[in-house]
Amino acid sequence: MASRDIPEDVAREVRQRCGFGCVICGLPLYEYEHLEGFATVHRHLADEMTLLCNLHHAERTKRLLTLDAVRAANDNPHNRRNGVSTPYDLHYTGSACRVRLGSMTFAADVGAAGAALIPVTIDENAPIWFAFEDGHYLLNAKLFDVNDQVILRITNNQLVYSVLPWDITFVGRTLILREAKRRILLEISFQLPNEIVIDRAVFRYKGVTVVVSSGLLGIVNTRNAFANFTISAGSIPSRVSLIAVGDPPDSMQWLLNVPVRQGQRRAISRQESLAFVRAQAKQIRETLAHVERDATAAEIIAASRTLSE
Ligand SMILES: [Zn+2]
Numbered sequence: 094m095a096s097r098d099i100p101e102d103v104a105r106e107v108r109q110r111c112g113f114g115c116v117i118c119g120l121p122l123y124e125y126e127h128l129e130g131f132a133t134v135h136r137h138l139a140d141e142m143t144l145l146c147n148l149h150h151a152e153r154t155k156r157l158l159t160l161d162a163v164r165a166a167n168d169n170p171h172n173r174r175n176g177v178s179t180p181y182d183l184h185y186t187g188s189a190c191r192v193r194l195g196s197m198t199f200a201a202d203v204g205a206a207g208a209a210l211i212p213v214t215i216d217e218n219a220p221i222w223f224a225f226e227d228g229h230y231l232l233n234a235k236l237f238d239v240n241d242q243v244i245l246r247i248t249n250n251q252l253v254y255s256v257l258p259w260d261i262t263f264v265g266r267t268l269i270l271r272e273a274k275r276r277i278l279l280e281i282s283f284q285l286p287n288e289i290v291i292d293r294a295v296f297r298y299k300g301v302t303v304v305v306s307s308g309l310l311g312i313v314n315t316r317n318a319f320a321n322f323t324i325s326a327g328s329i330p331s332r333v334s335l336i337a338v339g340d341p342p343d344s345m346q347w348l349l350n351v352p353v354r355q356g357q358r359r360a361i362s363r364q365e366s367l368a369f370v371r372a373q374a375k376q377i378r379e380t381l382a383h384v385e386r387d388a389t390a391a392e393i394i395a396a397s398r399t400l401s402e
Pocket of ligand 1: 115116117118119120145146147148149
């Protein structure tokens with residue numbers, strides 16, 4: 094008798110075909126369903142499986158949903174039809190927030206109305222940030238692929254992803270987007286009520302590539318790297334970008350600016366990005382060993398420049 098564990102390549106094929114969500118309602122939280130029941134078929138074939146959310150799975154189990162209805166949805170999955178997932182509401186709340194990017198921590202306390210903690214911007218785009226609304230920090234994100242197509246959007250806690258990426262998994266509290274096997278675009282852990290942890294990410298926008306990997310945040314175009322810092326912004330008065338890469342955005346204040354000239358903007362391969370980050374990883378640990386955590390902006394700039402020379 095076959096194991097109940099679904100082989101990873103089969104599970105991925107099912108996710109891809111179903112658009113990474115319940116085939117009926119598109120919700121990103123789902124289970125794998127054997128159309129004829131595993132107890133009947135005793136095997137895991139992608140063609141015989143689909144994705145259902147908790148509600149629709151329970152309805153199917155209770156026979157409040159017919160097999161024909163599930164098959165019809167499986168033939169024309171909700172998210173594949175729409176090109177994006179059904180919104181999922183995250184439960185971020187509270188009057189403080191914290192973002193961990195590699196070995197760096199960005200934190201803020203209660204802000205003014207309309208304030209935002211934005212760890213990194215590329216030109217005017219912020220890949221991920223917390224906005225302060227009605228006394229609470231709410232999570233926001235806007236992530237692009239190599240063609241400047243939006244692949245993930247979080248708007249005041251409401252998560253929607255595109256079906257464009259090669260694979261998307263949302264297991265436990267961790268969402269992972271991949272552009273190919275072992276090629277992670279984003280690995281984000283939602284640590285409720287007020288923290289996110291990003292261990293791996295590739296933020297791309299208008300020919301600029303910012304990579305989070307091996308504990309570092311690396312700006313590949315300019316050969317800058319940051320690590321081992323905590324920036325506590327305290328109570329923030331407005332929208333603040335802590336590391337503004339590229340053109341400093343007009344719509345917000347910023348702490349550090351790493352300009353990227355037009356001639357430095359280009360398509361950067363994943364291989365080049367990772368090679369840069371790995372080469373810096375050892376060096377940066379040595380360079381920054383003498384710098385205190387909770388460093389000032391000037392110290393961070395100095396350390397970063399040391400590395401890029
Ligand atoms: Zn559903």
